[in-house]
C-alpha cells in the first residue's frame with residue numbers, strides 16, 4: 001500500500017509537483033497520465049526515495065519514506081524512466097547485484113523467475129553495453145520485480161518495446177496488479193485503459209482528473225454528442241428553445257447525417273426525437289458518441305491551462 | 306551494513322574487468338621501480354666512492370645508511386606518485402554513476418548512503434593497497450640483501466597508507482560533486498597538490514601561530530614524521546579525521562543530490 005500526502009517538489013522557481021495526495025491499495029494498478037513535464041517522473045522519484053520532497057509525506061506499507069527510508073525502500077521495486085544499467089556488467093550479474101542489494105534469499109529461484117517472465121534468456125549472459133534498448137528496458141523491468149516487492153513503480157514501462165513485448169508486459173502488469181500495488185506512468189491512453197484500475201491525470205504537477213477509466217469518461221463528460229441519420233435536411237429552427245447545437249450536417253446518398261450536442265445535465269433525447277418526428281422527418285438511426293480517453297485527457301489538460 | 310558487500314564487489318569487478326586498474330597499476334609500478342632502481346644505484350655508487358676515498362687517505366670508511374639514502378627518499382617519492390594516481394582511482398566512483406544515471410538505482414535501493422560510500426571507499430582502498438603492497442617487495446629485497454633499520458620502513462608504510470586513505474576519501478567527495486570524471490580527477494590533483502605545499506608560505510610569516518597552523522595542515526610534515534620512524538598520535542588523528550571528513554562530505558553531497566536532482 002502506498003500513501004502520498006500533499007507531495008510538493010520545487011526545483012528553484014519551478015514547481016514540478018504541486019500538492020498531490022493519493023493512495024494505492026494492494027491489488028490495485030494506478031496509472032499516472034499527463035503530458036511531458038507534468039511531474040510524473042518527479043512524483044515517482046519521491047515515492048521511491050530518490051528525491052526528498054520539498055514538503056509532504058510518503059508512506060509505503062505504513063512506513064514513512066522520509067523518516068525511515070531504508071525500511072520503506074525494501075518494499076519497492078522501481079523501473080526508472082531511463083533504466084540506465086552498468087554497461088560493464090552482464091545481465092545476470094546485474095540482476096544478481098540488485099537482488100543482493102535487496103537481500104533476496106532464494107536467489108536462484110527469483111533469477112529464474114525474472115528470466116522467464118521478462119523473456120531475458122537470449123541476453124542472459126551478454127554484456128549490458130551490447131544489448132538493444134528494448135532488452136535494457138526488459139532488464140529494467142526484471143530489476144523492478146526480482147525481489148518480489150509489494151509495491152511496484154514503473155515509469156513508462158512499455159516504451160521502446162516491440163509490439164509482442166508490449167502485450168506481454170501489459171499482461172504481466174495486470175497479473176502483478178492482482179497481488180501487488182502497482183503504479184505506472186504512460187502517455188499512451190489506451191494502455192492506461194487496458195492495464196489500470198484507476199487513472200490520475202496530472203498536468204503541471206497538479207491533479208486534474210481521477211477515476212476509473214470508465215468513470216472518467218462518464219463523469220467528466222460535460223457534453224453529450226448524438227449522431228443521427230435522418231431522411232431530409234433539418235433546419236436550425238427545429239431546435240429553438242432547447243440548448244441543442246448542430247455540430248455538423250452532411251449528405252449521405254439519399255439521407256442526411258446530423259451531429260448534435262447538448263449539455264449533459266438534462267436528458268434531451270426524447271425531446272429531440274419528438275421534434276424530429278413531429279416535423280415529418282423520418283429517423284433512421286440514433287447513436288450516442290462516447291468520448292475516448294484521448295478526448296477527455298485533452299479537454300482536461302486544456303482546461304487546466 | 307548488508308549493502309557494503311555487494312557494492313564493494315561490484316566496484317572491484319569494475320576496476321578489474323576494464324583495463325583501467327591494470328594500466329594504472331602497471332604505470333605506477335614502472336615509475337616506482339624506476340625511482341627505486343635509481344636511488345639504489347646512486348647509493349651503491351656512493352658506497353663504492355666512499356670506500357675508495359677512505360682507502361686513498363687511509364681512513365676507516367664512514368658508515369653509509371641505507372634508510373636515509375634509499376628508504377626515506379623512496380617513500381617520499383612514492384607519496385607524491387600516489388598524489389597523482391589516487392585521483393585516477395577515485396574520479397569515477399560517483400561521477401560515473403551520475404553520468405550513467407545508475408545513481409537512481411543505487412539511491413532507491415534499501416541501503417543507506419553510508420553503505421554505498423563505504424563499499425566504494427573500501428574498493429578504491431583495496432586497489433591502492435595492492436599497489437602499495439607491490440612496492441613492499443622492493444623493501445623485502447633491501448632487507449634480504451642489506452641491513453635497513455626496519456621500524457622506520459614499517460612506520461613509513463603506515464604513514465603512506467594513512468595518507469592514501471585520506472586522499473581516497475577526499476577524492477571520492479570531489480567525484481560526488483560532478484558528472485565529469487576528468488573534472489573530478491583534475492580538481493582532486495589540484496587540491497592534493499595544494500595540501501602538499503600548503504606550508505611553503507609559512508616562511509613568509511613570523512607569527513608562530515600561523516606557522517604552526519600551516520604546518521599542522523601540511524600533509525608532508527605529518528608524513529615526514531612517519532617516514533622518520535615516529536608514529537605520532539597527533540598525525541594519526543590528523544589523517545583519520547581528514548579521511549572521516551571526506552566520507553562525511555560525500556554523504557552530505559548525496560543528500561544535496563536528493564534535493565536538487
Ligand SMILES: Nc1ncnc2c1ncn2[C@@H]1O[C@H](COP(=O)(O)OP(=O)(O)OP(=O)(O)O)[C@@H](O)[C@H]1O
Nearest residue numbers: 011014016035036037038039040041042043565566
Ligand atoms: N532535476 C531537476 N532539476 C530541475 N528541474 C527539474 C528536474 N527534474 C525535473 N524537473 C522539472 O520538473 C518538471 C516535471 O518533470 P518530470 O520529469 O517529472 O515530468 P514527466 O511528467 O515525467 O514528463 P515526461 O512525460 O516527459 O517524462 C519539468 O518541468 C522539469 O523540467
Ligand SMILES: [Mg+2]
Nearest residue numbers: 040041042081
Ligand atoms: Mg517522465
